[in-house]
Amino acid sequence: MATQVLVPPLGTTVDTVTLVKWHKADGEPVAQGEPLFAIETDKATMDVEAPASGVLRQVTAGPGDAVKALSPIAVIAAPGEQLAGPAPGVTAGGAVAEPAATAAALTAAGRAGGDGPRSRIFISPRARRLADAHAVPLVALAASGPEGAIAERDVRAYLEARPAPPVTPVARRMAEQAGIDWRQLAGSGPGGRVGQEDVSRAVEALRPAPAVVSAVNEAVQTIPLRGVRAIVAGRMAESTAATARVTLTAEADASALVALRQQLTQDGVTVSYNDMFLYILGRALRDHPNVNASLEGDAIQVWRRIHIGVAVDTERGLLVPVVRDADTKGLLQLAKETQALVERARAGQSSPAELSGGTFTLTNLGMYGIDAFTPVINLPECAILGVGRIKQRPVIVADKVVGRHMVWLSLSFDHRLVDGAPAARFLQRVVQLTERPHLLLA
Amino acid sequence: MAIKTIAEALRDAIREEMRRDPRVFCIGEDIGIPGGFGGAFTVTLGLSDEFGHERILDTPISELGLAGVAVGAAIGGLRPIADVQYGDFLFCCMDQLADQAAKMTYMSGGTVKVPMVMRAPVGSTRRGAQHAQSLEAFFTHVPGLKVVAPATAYDAKGLLKSAVRDDNPVLMFEHKVLYGSKGPRAVEGAISAAGEVPDEEYLVPIGKGIIRREGRDVTVVGKLLTMYRALGAAERLAKEGIDCEVIDPRTLVPLDKELILESVRKTGRLVVVEEDNLTGGWAGDIAAIVAEEAFYYLDAPIKRVSAPDTPAPFAPVMEQFYVPSEERVIEAVKYVMGVGSRE
Secondary structure (H helix, E strand, O other), X not given: XXXXXXOOOOOOOOOEEEEEEEOXXXXXXXXXXXXXXXXEEOOEEEEEEOOOOEEEEOOOOOOXXXXXXXXXXXXXXXXXXXXXXXXXXXXXXXXXXOHHHHHHHHHHOOOOOOOOOOOOOOEOHHHHHHHHHOOOOHHHOOOOOHHHXXXXXXXXXXXXXXXXXXXXXXXXXXXXXXXXXXXXXXXXXXXXXXXXXXXXXXXXXXXXOOOOOOHXXXXXXXXXOOHHHHHHHHHHHHHHHXXXXXXXXXXXXXXXXXXXXXXXXXXXXXXXXXXXXHHHHHHHHHHOHHHOEEEEOOEEEEOOOOOEEEOEEEOOEEEOOEEOOHHHOOHHHHHHHHHHHHHHXXXXXXXXHHHOOOOEEEEEOHXXXXXXXXXXXXXXXXXXXXXXXXXXXXXXXXXXEEEEEXXXXXXXXXXXXXXXXXXXXXXXXXXXXXXXXXXXXX | OEEEOHHHHHHHHHHHHHHHOOOEEEEEOOOOXXXXXXXXXXXXXXXXXXXXXXXXXXXXXXXXXXXXHHHHHHXXXXXXXXXXXXXXXXXXXXXXXXXXXXXXXXHOOOOOOOOOEEEEEEXXXXXXXXXXXXXXXXXXXXOOOEEEOOOOHHHXXXXXXXXXXXXXXXXXXXXXHHOOOOHHHOOOOOOOOOEEEOOOOOOOOOOOOEEEEOOOOEEEEEOHHHHHHHHHHHHHHHOOOOOEEEEEOOEEEOOOHHHHHHHHHHHOOEEEEEXXXXXXXXXXXXXXHHHHHOHHXXXXXXXXXEEOOOOOOOOHHHHHHHOOOHHHHHHHHHHHHOOOOOO
């Protein structure tokens, strides 16, 4: 009995992953537990082990293909085993379907014209596109088009007859604003629930195709939007479209922080400014829980625990590993954990768990000489702090111009969750702790 | 603003261009002879009174000769408007048009221009197989020629003026049934293509099509006579709840491809109607473009409605059968809508 090779499910938010490579070729023997193929998902690349021993057969997906979680992409058969048809005939149960049953299902979907049984489904390209977009099983469709082919209206009729999927209030509002019928969307949430991401995707799909590239602005490289890049693109666009983003900036005198770090270094404790800001944020968030929050569905969740994501630039794109319980950890521990997380992210070895579950994000562009910027909120979080460079500047202290180490702090927050004054008070607290780090002991 | 027929609108265009530019002249058979027809369909009637016989130049019955004169005059700096009495006679001038006029600019690296217009009446009008053909596809096939096919008086005037001013050879196909010619040259079964034509100067750009009727179910492309067949069919189909979008490309080369593709992306269905024979016709080319560039938007096979692959018959009843009718357009639309059978 052949065993199906399924794309593993990876958390509730991931429904499609990119197949990176096969470690075994079609027809090659494999042993159970051997790495069989690699996928890229949710900002990490991982190997999937062979579910059984035998011969790899009927491989239906190749490197670079987007594959759906739990979809069959090959089978592992006993040597010399007779297989019935390629993978589309494979059922979710794990066994290979009887060829007769498949043929019967296809025949049942045959034409209205009554030309006898047909060996395959005829469907217009337009109808197929729509059916694919909504994951409609073709065998379930009537065929009213020319010569008994399935036409677009048959898919639409099926979609309309299908009970409306559950929908989150935010997604529903977004869809109504964009003039999109959310009932027609394929929900990627639990139980097929239509969420913000689904609506964003639909909005994206509605945009007109880009005009033909003219000779004067010919692209030097065409980069397919997949993997990390696709996730970054989707999240950024969704965040920009969905949040009521306000950025507050404040200048802080970091001279005491600079001096503190020098003393720590002298005493053998090596930490970065980023670690120090992580430490400050953990403590400041404890006093301002309304900023340590997420918008989930139609409710604001204010979190008890403080998990801070740290934006990391990697070869594959932006990754945000999360430091758990940042408010309870010492400075040196934060430094060690962050360093380990960053190294794994850069090596493409982060686990999905390391890359999710944040309640606030820290992004630091100081090392690039950036003074201030307007960070994009990492949904569904409420806020993100951007740290600029620390630079010595002339400032007036007690009517005298003196040189001080100054830093710009940029807080982007979602005005839907929190108002300007409480957000300003939080930033004020961060400035205070930056300027007077001894208060961290108080 | 006055209501004009296509023949009148073309005459106005020629008159205005000849007044504007002394290099413009007409050359053809029986286009300015006193007491003559003013061209086979009265387009140049009376123009020799104003411009004289040197600029409304009558030639012997030699299409090869008059086309050669036109090509040479254009290369030499004049702007001829040549015409043949029936498009079918263009075969006589094929070398002058396809080998000389069309390729001269290319072969001279752009130093030689051939700013000529060749007007040619097309369409089957009870005159027999050698005075009946629709020749558009022969010329859309030749690189270097522009090809226009106006179906209304407004477009006829505006496109002819644009053609005279264009530095490339332009073939202009006019339909006999649509001229609105009067007197002894009136055509049986004529359709009125007359319409309002502005008194003030205007041009219709070469290369721009137009949506004659908006609709959401099926895109129907027709030109010249078949544009009217498409419109007639659309009105009848509307009563049955089928909403056709009718597109008149007006220019065949360069084609306003995007207009057609955009429409098919909306409707998902395409019917192309033309009077030429089916095989190797212009309709097949439109179908190919849409199949290549809008395949995933198609919800039904593309349907061509053309004349059969036979010479145009002389017998009126057979001619009626030969030229695509509104009924055939309706049948094709119903087929692509999935409510009719394959023809």
